[in-house]
Amino acid sequence: MTDRALTFLAKLQALFAQKRADTAFDEEMCTHLEMLAEKYEREGMSSREAARSARRQFGNTTLLKQRQRESRTTMFFANVWRDVRYGVRQLAKTPVFTIVCLLTLGLGVGANTAVFSVMHAVLMKMLPVQDASRVFYLHTTGFPDGASQTGDSNTSFSYPIYRALSERSGLQDVMAFIPMSSTGKAPVRVGTAPEEAAGDMVSGNYFSGLGVGTELGRSFVQKDEDDHTPVTVISDKFWATHFDRSRDAIGKTLYIKSIAFTIVGVAIKGFEGTEGKLPLDFWIPLQSRPEFNAWGSPAEDGTYLTRQNFWCMKLMVRTALGVSREQALARAQAVFEQAAYTGVPQKHAGSETYQLSFMDGKQFDGQNDSFARALKTLMAMVCLVLLIAMSNVVMLLMARNASRQREFAVRLALGAGRKEMVRQLLTESVLLVALGGIAAWAFALGATHALGAWAQIESNLQPDRTVLWFTLSVLFVLALVFGLAPLRAAMSSGPEMVLRSSATVSQSSSQKMRAGNAVIVTQIAMCVVLLVGAALLLGTLRNLLNTPLGQKPQGLLVFGVQPQHAHSAEESIAFFVALQQRLRTIPGVESVSMAMNRPGSGWSNNNSGVLVDGHKANGIEPEQVTFRGNVVGADYFHTMGVPFVQGRDFSDGDSHTAPKTVIVNETFATKYLGTLNATGHILSDGKGTDPSLIIGVVKNHKYTSITEEAMPMLWTAYTQGGAVNQLNIEMRVNGDPLAMLPTVRKIITPIDPDMPLLEPMTQTAVFEQSISQQALFARLAGCFGVLAVVLIATGLYGTLAYRVSRRSAEIGVRMALGAQRSQVVWMVLRGSLLLCAAGVVLGVPLAMAAGKGLESSLYGMKSLDAASYAFAIVGVALVALLASAVPASRAASVDPASALRME
Amino acid sequence: MAADKSEVLQGTLDLMILKTLQALGPLHGFGIARRIEQLSEDVLTLNEGTVYTSLLRLQQKSWIASEWGVSENNRRARFYSITRRGMKQLAVETENWERIAAVIGRVLALEAKAWP
Known part of the structure; x- marks a missing residue:
């Protein structure tokens, strides 16, 4: 064995030194001939005769050179190269098949790589630190x-x-x-x-x-x-x-x-x-x-x-x-x-x-559970997609190789060894997988970028070496499966097959049919699972987007401002009051206000400990009186577009010297005062000090995020509180809010050149970002659902079309014996609908289990949402019908006479 | 032309070359051919080119190594020498050969009379 290995290595080495070895051998041979001739001359021959004898004694030099060259290096690469060229020709001959396979592989493997890459970076990657x-x-x-x-x-x-x-x-x-x-x-x-x-x-x-x-x-x-x-x-x-x-x-x-x-x-x-x-x-x-x-x-x-x-x-x-x-x-x-x-x-x-x-010590410290869960769900989904994609390509390959049985039979009859045939088939599948892998990697690079952007992760998520290994091992498995699965079908043809008539060949064995059916049924079941999941998540997204916010974020510009030279309460309040006055004068600005926590960003003050008019609030202990709070400026609710139930908004008059005022929401009023009619009541802290007057009650509206439940809320004016080091300015403007930014910058820079506008964006975008994770999750799930449907459609179409074409003789006979076209069409359609029904029966329980796992990611949806299930089932049924429409019409157009004549 | 000369078997040639190199040390292809011719006393006929096929095979198995040098009459020539692996292989092959030769010898020595 080691001798063989050594020989192989030596041959491999020789590959790179072909020329040199050739000239060296030429020289060696010449020397030998000259020495031999000299010897003969010494023995008394004339020089011409000596040279001739030497050549005779040495043997055929050309033949020797050729032999030497052949055995010096290996034919392995030449053979592989020949196989590759042959494979490329085969793939180029069936461009539709090749493109479908490559796209399928590229999307399937690419989606896996991208999701794995993000999951790896977020959940597994360690910090780049020592030990x-x-x-x-x-x-x-x-x-x-x-x-x-x-x-x-x-x-x-x-x-x-x-x-x-x-x-x-x-x-x-x-x-x-x-x-x-x-x-x-x-x-x-x-x-x-x-x-x-x-x-x-x-x-x-x-x-x-x-x-x-x-x-x-x-x-x-x-x-x-x-x-x-x-x-x-x-x-x-x-x-x-x-x-x-x-x-x-x-x-x-x-x-x-x-x-x-x-x-x-x-x-x-x-x-x-x-x-x-x-x-x-x-x-x-x-x-x-x-x-x-x-x-x-x-x-x-x-x-x-x-x-x-x-x-x-x-x-x-x-x-x-x-x-x-x-x-x-x-x-x-x-x-x-x-x-x-x-x-x-x-x-x-x-x-x-x-x-x-x-x-x-991971790159991401204890990444919050919902994101981790979403990533794991996505990973499961892309794995399903990959499984579907893989079985699709296998079926396509099998169908193609079965139709090439004649070719194989001829090649076997002409003396090709089984080893060569196996190598040929493996080369073709490796070629397919390699091309698909390149497509997948390119797709993954783009997809990872998009994933990171949507999940608002700025740090580096790009695929690294671990991810590359993951992808390569997936591809390796695929290459093996693709190479080996169709092998049996191809190899079962002996040389004698050539001699048989096509009718014999068209009797596809019922065992093979059953295997194909099982694959299709499984695919449809997986498709049902994916579609139900996608429908649930998209329903969640729809619910999120349609949730009334209780305010008008459209037309609002928001940015943070942090004065660098105002530290005491007086300085900072004066700074912001002046800023508000200045910003109000900009033409096109309807109103300006500010908030300590940007609404929709998830931040809030969470406080407790309140007495109402010196008594327990509605009988609740002060420390049990919990609420979300924010510190805002004059005209806040007017600017945000939040309607009042009663009372008034904060105004410029609510200054440091004026009596302290607060505004509460409906839930606060009903829960802690027992009535919506809350203006005029006095709130104080748990000890009964620091009283403030309720001057207004606003409608419930979303504060931290879209998914926030209605809860007690309370707003105070920053002008009546302590030092503020940063406020978010909310500006209601005419037209595109972001178009106002340059004007705002022009006003801010002279005030303080070291003060950038912090995270300027539209208020709508802030709320959108608060559900970006859910949106991302739902949109991706939707994409994977569509991808699965497309894959199933191509797979089903390919298989059915193949079967119909193989049965054209049988159909011809049927029609010759009096079968109606509609009967033939129905025969094909019934077959695919039966498969579809079996897939649904298998898929629905799986989908129910998967839906249970998704429950925590849903908003306003039950995991057993009937509409989602109906959507999934109707979806696969439609796909099955569409995919079989073309093969069915082809079956109907079989001309009995010509079908029979082909025999 | 020479009906009384036997063809050289491939494996045998390998063995002879190995032995020659072991016995005489580094040699060029011409030298090896001469040596075999001399020892076989013209019983074996040999297209001398075949020696090189054999040498390449042995070299690929790392049983011999080669090196460019200068021959006795000042020509550039490639000198072959046996390696340590080659030595081991030679021992194995020699033993094999002797065993087979002994068996064949015994078989050929049987006298017809022994059979009924």
Whole structure:
């Protein structure tokens, strides 16, 4: 065996040195002949005679050369090349078949690759850090009463906890990172134009603890954290886009929130931070300035460093070598339990103990469940699509190869070996799969991009090496299946087949028919499952889109503004009041207002603790009185287009000096006041202080998202509250809202050149984004449903057309014996309808099971939605009829005389 | 032309070349042909070109190696030498050959009388 292998290797090597070996052998041969001739001369021959004798003794040189060349290298490649050329010719001869196969494969495999690529990036990929298995995100199950936190309750910790864990828990490193704002972005400036960039404020050991190096310069050290040095490390991408990868970037200044930071390093390529969806542009060490308070919140009561009950830091840990995850977690838990109550009332006996947990150091930290579930469902759907696609191509191949039986028989009769035939068929299928694979990869690259954009993931999702392996292994399996499945049909033909008449051949065996039927029935069943799923999800999307919002988002422009030089309450309120006045004067602007949380973005203040007129609200304990709140400006409801039940909107008169006012919604009024007639009542906090007057009741409308249930809500005016560091400006304008942006920028720039407009967009788009995930899910499911239908249609059509063409002799006989055309048509149609019915019977229970799994992703739909099922069943029935229409009419047009004459 | 000369079997030629190279060390194709001619005392007839077919086969199996050098009369020639793998193979083949030769010898030595 090894001798064979060695020989093969030697031959392989020789492939690349053909010419050289030829000349070398020529030379060797000449030398030999000359030496032989010399020998003969020495023995007394004349020189001519010696040369002749030498040549005779040596043998036929041309033949020898040819033999030598043949055995020097291998015929393998020449043979494969011949097979490939033959295969290409075969594929080119049946272009429709080839195109259908390639499209089927491209879409089937491409969709799989794209979904797998996103799933891999989101659910499986680890952070590009050193020894990622020892790096974990820190999560908690809760936080004590009295702590104030950011909304991400699982991942927020206070500064005392961070210090305690780094000093006492025995973890090798505890890395802290804090987003610059609730969007993760902050205003920055490199040259003259201000813009938004994503960044984190991180602990000194952030880079060293993660084991992330730099392309250029240095990363942070502990001293940077202790001294709060104004230095920054930028990402490779930011370096490329803003500094053209110039080494001079080091030492340059990056203005972040108008403060000058010196660039000291560029993070290693591929590291985009630890914020999952949002790739970061820069990192700065933990800062102590008030404008760099955690998440960009106002620092009136102190920053995250001084407010011990402010849970705002995200933490990651690296466990020490040789310490198991469980041991490390147990020690951290002990430290955490103590430190958690720093700055808040001590734990009551018997109240819940908050549990820490370590989450794997993946690219996306504990990606929210609904997205993970959606991805897994999509993966299941594309797998079904791939199965359908695969069985389709197999059936097409089988049909084609069966019709080539004559060709095979002739080739066998002419002396082709079975080995050659197998190689030929395998080459053809490999060729098909290879071409399909290229199409699939191209499709996947585009589809991944679209998936990422729709899911609002800015970080890199492009297929990587793991995904490539996944796709290659799928393709490999396909190539095997495609090569081997049709083999039996093809090989069953012996050379004697040539001699048989076509009538004998047309007797397709009932066993083969049954196998084909089983495949079609399974395909239809899978199609029913996909269609039901698609119908349910599209119904969900329709419900979402048709949900009344209770307001008029059309014609509204929204953008965030963060004043860089107004810090106290008075300064910031004055800034925004002036800004509102200024913006109102723009021609074409109907009204202007502002809100702290952008409606539709998912953010809200969630508060509790209210007394009504000094008493319990409708008999409910103050701490049970929970509601969603927002802080807004004058004319807010007028601008948003929310109708009033009674009372008035906030006005310019509701200033800092005027009595405090609030506006509530219907649900708040009925639930906590027992009446819609709520204006004039006084709300105060749980202790009966800080009274404010209800001046209006508005209709229920959506605040955080489209899917929000009606719940109690309350609005206050920012002019009557504390410092505001950022507000979203809502502008109702005539015409296209985005067309107003340049005008707005012209007004803002003179006020503060370091102040970009934050996330400018239409209010309609904000609400659309709140359901973008569901929309994406539904649209993709719809696409896959359509894809499945198209595949089934082609598969069914191909099979039926093939069967009819094989039965044309039989049909001819039937018609000659008096069968009506309608009877023949019905015979074909009945066959496909029976198959369809069997598929539906098999598919409906499967669909019911699948629908159960989808339940949590549905909105306003039941998983047993009758209309969806009817749609799916009618859909496949129509497809079956359409697909069999052409073959049926062909059957009807069989001319009995000519069909019989062909025999 | 020479009815009293036997054809050389392919496998036999391989074996003879291996043995020649083992016994005499590196040789060029002409040298190998001479040596075999000499040893066979003109009993074996040989198209000398066949030697090269055999040499290529042996080389592909890594039983021999080759190297360009200069012949005794100052010609550029390719010298073949036996490799370690070739040595092993030669031992195996030699044993095989001897066993078969012995068997054939015994069979041919049978006397007709032994049969009834």
